[in-house]
Amino acid sequence: MKKKIKTKKLLILGALICLVTVIIGLTINFVLNGFNKIKPDEVLKQYMSFANERQYEKMYNLLDEKSKLENKKEDFVSRNKKIYEGISAHNISIDIKDIKKDEDEGTKINYDSKINTLAGEISFSNEVLLTKDKQKNYRIRWQSKVIFPELENDNKVLVSTLKAKRGNILDRNGEVLAGQGLASVIGLVPGKMSNNVEDLKKLSDLLDIPVEQIQKKLDASWVKENSMVPIKTIEKIEENPDGSVKEKDKSLQESLLSISGVKISNTEVRAYPLGEKAGHLTGYVQNVNAEILKEKKGKNYNVNSIIGKIGLESLLEDRIRGIDGCEIIIADRYGDKKETLAIVPKQDGEDIKLTIDSKIQSKLYDQLKNDKGCAVVMNPKTGEILSLVSSPSYNPNEFILGMSGDRWKELNENENKPML
Incomplete structure (x- = not known):
C-alpha cells in the first residue's frame, strides 16, 4: 500500500515538473517573441x-x-x-x-x-x-x-540658390558708379575641340593665360564632352544696333571663333563705368575665400558670395550687399518643379545715392591724371562732396575680370603707387 502511495506521489511530482517545464517554456517563448520584439x-x-x-x-x-x-x-x-x-x-x-x-x-x-x-x-x-x-x-x-x-x-530633390542683387552705388543724378554690367566669357566645349595642340597655344596668346592653366580647367572632374568650360572673362564684346560686332572687337572675336570648340557667352558682373576715374572712390569687390567665410560666419555669406574689398564697396558693404535665398524643391523626371519643400527668400541690397557728380569726377581726373596727387571738389555752402580724385589710379574692372600675375606685379611695383 505504501509502495502504491509512493508511486502515485512520484507520478504527481513528475506531472508537476512537466507542467512547470511547459509553463517555463511557454513563458520564455512569449518573452522572446513578445516583449523582446521591437514594436x-x-x-x-x-x-x-x-x-x-x-x-x-x-x-x-x-x-x-x-x-x-x-x-x-x-x-x-x-x-x-x-x-x-x-x-x-x-x-x-x-x-x-x-x-x-x-x-x-x-x-x-x-x-x-x-x-x-x-x-x-x-x-x-x-x-x-x-x-x-x-x-x-x-x-x-x-x-x-x-x-x-x-x-x-523617379523624382529628384533639388536645391537652388536664389541669387540676390548687390545694390548700386549712384551719383547725385542717378548715374551708376558701381552696378550690374555684362562681360564676355570665353569658354571651350571639349566635344567640339580639335586635336591640334596649336589651338590651345593660340587661345593662350589671345587671352594672355598659360596653356597649363587652360588644360587644368579642361581636366576638372565635372567636365563632360558637351560642357562649356569657362576659360577667361573679358570686357564685353560690343555689338552695333544691327547686331554686328563693333570694329574694335571684331578682330578679337574672329580670332577666337577660328579656334575649334571656342564659345563666347555673356555673364553678369559688377561693373564700374568710370573705370580708373573713380577707382579709389568706388573700390572693388572680390569673391569670398575660406578666411573671409570664417571671419563672417553667421552673417549669411556663402562660397558664391562677393564682398567689398576697399573704397565705398567696403564701406557700404552691410547696406549694399545682397543676401542669397535658397529653395528646396521636388522636381519630376523632366526636371520641372513639382513641389516647393522650403524656401528662404533672397534679400536684394540697397541702392545708395552719393553727393558725387560723375561729370565733375571725370573732368577733374582728366586734368589730374598725368600728375601725382589728389583733389576734392566740395560745395562750400552745404559741405557736399562733389568729387574725390587720386592720381595715378587703377581700373577696378580689371579686378572683376581677373587680373594676370604680371599686371598685378606691374601695379604693385609702379613707383607712382597707383593702388595708394
Whole structure:
C-alpha cells in the first residue's frame, strides 16, 4: 500500500515538473517573441534616428524583403545620402499620431515629421507601412515617399540658390558708379575641340593665360564632352544696333571663333563705368575665400558670395550687399518643379545715392591724371562732396575680370603707387 502511495506521489511530482517545464517554456517563448520584439513605432523611430546620424546602411537593414528586392543597397544609400546631405538635413524628429494593424497588409503608422534644412524647417504628415519578417520582426516597406510624401521614385530633390542683387552705388543724378554690367566669357566645349595642340597655344596668346592653366580647367572632374568650360572673362564684346560686332572687337572675336570648340557667352558682373576715374572712390569687390567665410560666419555669406574689398564697396558693404535665398524643391523626371519643400527668400541690397557728380569726377581726373596727387571738389555752402580724385589710379574692372600675375606685379611695383 505504501509502495502504491509512493508511486502515485512520484507520478504527481513528475506531472508537476512537466507542467512547470511547459509553463517555463511557454513563458520564455512569449518573452522572446513578445516583449523582446521591437514594436513597429520603435522600429520607425530607430530608422529616423539612423537618418539623423546619416547611417544609411543601418537604415537599409530595417527594410522588409520586398523593399530590398526593389532597391539595391548601393542605390538606396546613394539616394538617401544625396537627398539628406544635399539639403543639410538635421534634427529630424517624428511624432506618432496613429497605428493601425491590418492582418493582410501589415501595420500602418501615421506620423508628423520635422526636418531642419539649409532653407529652414520642413514639416509634413506622412504614412509608412511595416510588415513582419520570418522572425516576426517589424520591417519598413520602403518607397521614396518615406523621405517626403510627395516624392516619387523617379523624382529628384533639388536645391537652388536664389541669387540676390548687390545694390548700386549712384551719383547725385542717378548715374551708376558701381552696378550690374555684362562681360564676355570665353569658354571651350571639349566635344567640339580639335586635336591640334596649336589651338590651345593660340587661345593662350589671345587671352594672355598659360596653356597649363587652360588644360587644368579642361581636366576638372565635372567636365563632360558637351560642357562649356569657362576659360577667361573679358570686357564685353560690343555689338552695333544691327547686331554686328563693333570694329574694335571684331578682330578679337574672329580670332577666337577660328579656334575649334571656342564659345563666347555673356555673364553678369559688377561693373564700374568710370573705370580708373573713380577707382579709389568706388573700390572693388572680390569673391569670398575660406578666411573671409570664417571671419563672417553667421552673417549669411556663402562660397558664391562677393564682398567689398576697399573704397565705398567696403564701406557700404552691410547696406549694399545682397543676401542669397535658397529653395528646396521636388522636381519630376523632366526636371520641372513639382513641389516647393522650403524656401528662404533672397534679400536684394540697397541702392545708395552719393553727393558725387560723375561729370565733375571725370573732368577733374582728366586734368589730374598725368600728375601725382589728389583733389576734392566740395560745395562750400552745404559741405557736399562733389568729387574725390587720386592720381595715378587703377581700373577696378580689371579686378572683376581677373587680373594676370604680371599686371598685378606691374601695379604693385609702379613707383607712382597707383593702388595708394
